[in-house]
Amino acid sequence: MDNETKRLVSIAFAWCGPLFVLGYLAFWAILGHNVPPPNMMGMTSAQLIAEYYGKYQNDIAIGMIGSATLGMLYTPWSLLLATMLREDDGSLGPLSLTEAAGGILTGWLLAFCPAMWATCALLANSISPDLVRTLHVMTWIIYDCTYMITTIQLAALGAYIVLNKKQTVFPAWTGWCAIAIGIAFVPLVLMPFVSDGPFAVGGTWNFFFVFAIWLFGFQVPVGYYMLKEVMKHAQVTSPVLSHAN
Amino acid sequence: MRRDGASPAATVGSANPPGTDGLWTFVFMDMAIFLMMFLTFMAERRGHVDLYTASQLQLDELFGLANTLILLTSSWMVVEAVNASRRRAAARVSRHLGLAFLLGLAFAVSKLVEYSLKLQSGITPATNSFYSFYFFITAVHFLHVIAGMICIAYCRAHASARVGTARFQAGLENVGLFWHFVDVLWIFIFPMLYLLGRP
Numbered sequence: 001m002d003n004e005t006k007r008l009v010s011i012a013f014a015w016c017g018p019l020f021v022l023g024y025l026a027f028w029a030i031l032g033h034n035v036p037p038p039n040m041m042g043m044t045s046a047q048l049i050a051e052y053y054g055k056y057q058n059d060i061a062i063g064m065i066g067s068a069t070l071g072m073l074y075t076p077w078s079l080l081l082a083t084m085l086r087e088d089d090g091s092l093g094p095l096s097l098t099e100a101a102g103g104i105l106t107g108w109l110l111a112f113c114p115a116m117w118a119t120c121a122l123l124a125n126s127i128s129p130d131l132v133r134t135l136h137v138m139t140w141i142i143y144d145c146t147y148m149i150t151t152i153q154l155a156a157l158g159a160y161i162v163l164n165k166k167q168t169v170f171p172a173w174t175g176w177c178a179i180a181i182g183i184a185f186v187p188l189v190l191m192p193f194v195s196d197g198p199f200a201v202g203g204t205w206n207f208f209f210v211f212a213i214w215l216f217g218f219q220v221p222v223g224y225y226m227l228k229e230v231m232k233h234a235q236v237t238s239p240v241l242s243h244a245n
Numbered sequence: 246m247r248r249d250g251a252s253p254a255a256t257v258g259s260a261n262p263p264g265t266d267g268l269w270t271f272v273f274m275d276m277a278i279f280l281m282m283f284l285t286f287m288a289e290r291r292g293h294v295d296l297y298t299a300s301q302l303q304l305d306e307l308f309g310l311a312n313t314l315i316l317l318t319s320s321w322m323v324v325e326a327v328n329a330s331r332r333r334a335a336a337r338v339s340r341h342l343g344l345a346f347l348l349g350l351a352f353a354v355s356k357l358v359e360y361s362l363k364l365q366s367g368i369t370p371a372t373n374s375f376y377s378f379y380f381f382i383t384a385v386h387f388l389h390v391i392a393g394m395i396c397i398a399y400c401r402a403h404a405s406a407r408v409g410t411a412r413f414q415a416g417l418e419n420v421g422l423f424w425h426f427v428d429v430l431w432i433f434i435f436p437m438l439y440l441l442g443r444p
Contacts, residue, residue: 162267162271172266172267172270173270173274176267176270176271176273176274177274179271179274180274180275180277183278183385184281186381186385187377190370190371190381193369193370193371194377196374197289197373197374197377198285198289198374198377198378199374199377204285204288204289205282205285209281209285
C-alpha cells in the first residue's frame with residue numbers, strides 16, 4: 001500500500017470517531033429514548049413494558065439496531081489512536097496495546113448491548129414482562145459495570161501522553177483529562193444497587209455526567225487532535241500528487 | 246521552563262512557583278472533577294434537605310475534625326521538608342517526610358474505622374443518595390491520600406542520596422503541591438458532608 005493510500009485509510013479511521021458520536025447520539029440516545037434511560041431498578045416489569053418498550057417499541061428497535069451498527073465505529077477510531085501512541089523505536093508498547101484492547105472491547109460493548117435491547121423491544125409484546133426486564137437489567141449491568149474496559153483505555157492513553165515528553169500530537173491536558181474521566185466512571189459500581197438519585201442508571205452523575213464527559217471531554221478533544229494529525233500528513237503528501245497530475 | 250517540563254526549583258523569594266506544569270494541569274483537572282461532585286451533591290441536597298440533614302446527623306463530626314487536624318499537620322510537615330530540602334538538610338527532610346507519612350497513615354486508619362462503624366450499623370453506599378455521595382467522595386479522596394503517601398514514602402527513601410539535586414527538589418515540590426491539594430479538598434469535604442445543615 002503506498003503512503004497516500006495509507007493516509008486516506010487513516011483519515012477514514014479518524015472520521016469514524018465523529019461519525020460514532022453523532023450516530024450514537026441520534027440512534028441510541030434520541031431514537032432509543034435514553035435521555036435518560038428508564039429507571040429500571042425502581043420499576044416493575046409491567047411498568048417497563050408500559051412506559052418504555054411497549055410505548056416506543058419501533059423507535060427503540062430501530063434505534064438499537066442503528067446503535068449496534070454504529071457502535072463498532074468506536075473500534076477503528078481507537079485502533080488508529082493506538083498507532084499514534086508508539087514507542088521511540090516505532091513499536092506499539094504496552095500502553096498503546098492497552099488502549100487498543102480497551103477500544104476493541106468498548107466497541108464490542110457499544111454494539112452488543114444495543115442488540116440485546118433491540119431484542120427486548122422486538123419481543124416486548126410476545127414474551128413475559130419479567131423476561132424482558134431481566135434482559136434489560138442484565139444488559140445495563142453489563143453496559144455500565146464493565147466500565148473498567150474504557151477506564152483502562154483512558155488510563156493507558158493518559159499515561160502515554162503524560163509520560164512521553166517527546167510526543168507532539170496531544171497536549172498534556174488531554175492526557176490528564178483522560179485519566180480524570182476514567183476515574184469519574186467509578187460510581188457506576190453503585191448503579192445496580194440504587195433506584196433513585198444521582199447514581200441510578202439515569203442519574204445526574206452515572207448517566208448525564210459520565211456520558212457527557214466521555215463523549216465531550218475525551219472523544220471530541222482527542223478526536224480533534226487525531227484528525228489534525230492525519231490531515232497534516234495528508235496536506236504534506238498532496239502537493240506531490242497534484243504536481244504529478 | 247526546562248525541556249523535561251520541570252520548573253527550576255523554587256527558592257524562598259523566587260519568582261518560580263513550585264510544581265511543574267504537568268502537575269498543575271492534573272490538579273486543575275482533578276479539582277474540576279471534585280467540583281462536579283460537590284455541585285451534584287449540593288443539587289441533590291436541595292431536593293432532599295430533610296433526608297440529607299438526617300443522614301448527616303448520623304456522621305460523627307469528631308472523626309471529620311480529627312481528620313482535618315491530621316491532614317493540616319501533615320501538610321505542615323511537608324512544608325518543613327521542602328524548606329529543609331532547599332537548605333540541603335537531608336536528615337531533616339527524612340524526619341519531616343516520615344512524620345507526614347505517619348500522619349497520612351493516621352488519616353487512613355481513622356477513615357477505615359469510620360467506614361467500618363458505618364457498615365456495621367447497616368449503612369452502605371446504597372442506603373440513600375447522601376451515603377452514596379459520602380462513600381464515593383470520601384473514597385476517591387482516600388485514594389488520593391494513599392497516592393500521596395506513596396509519593397511521600399518514595400521521596401523519603403531517596404532523600405539522603407538526592408537532596409540538593411534540582412530533580413529531587415522539583416519532585417518533592419510536586420509531591421508537596423499534591424499533598425496540599427489533598428488537604429484543601431478535605432477542607433471542603435469536611436464541612437460539606439459533616440457540618441452543613443447541622444443545628
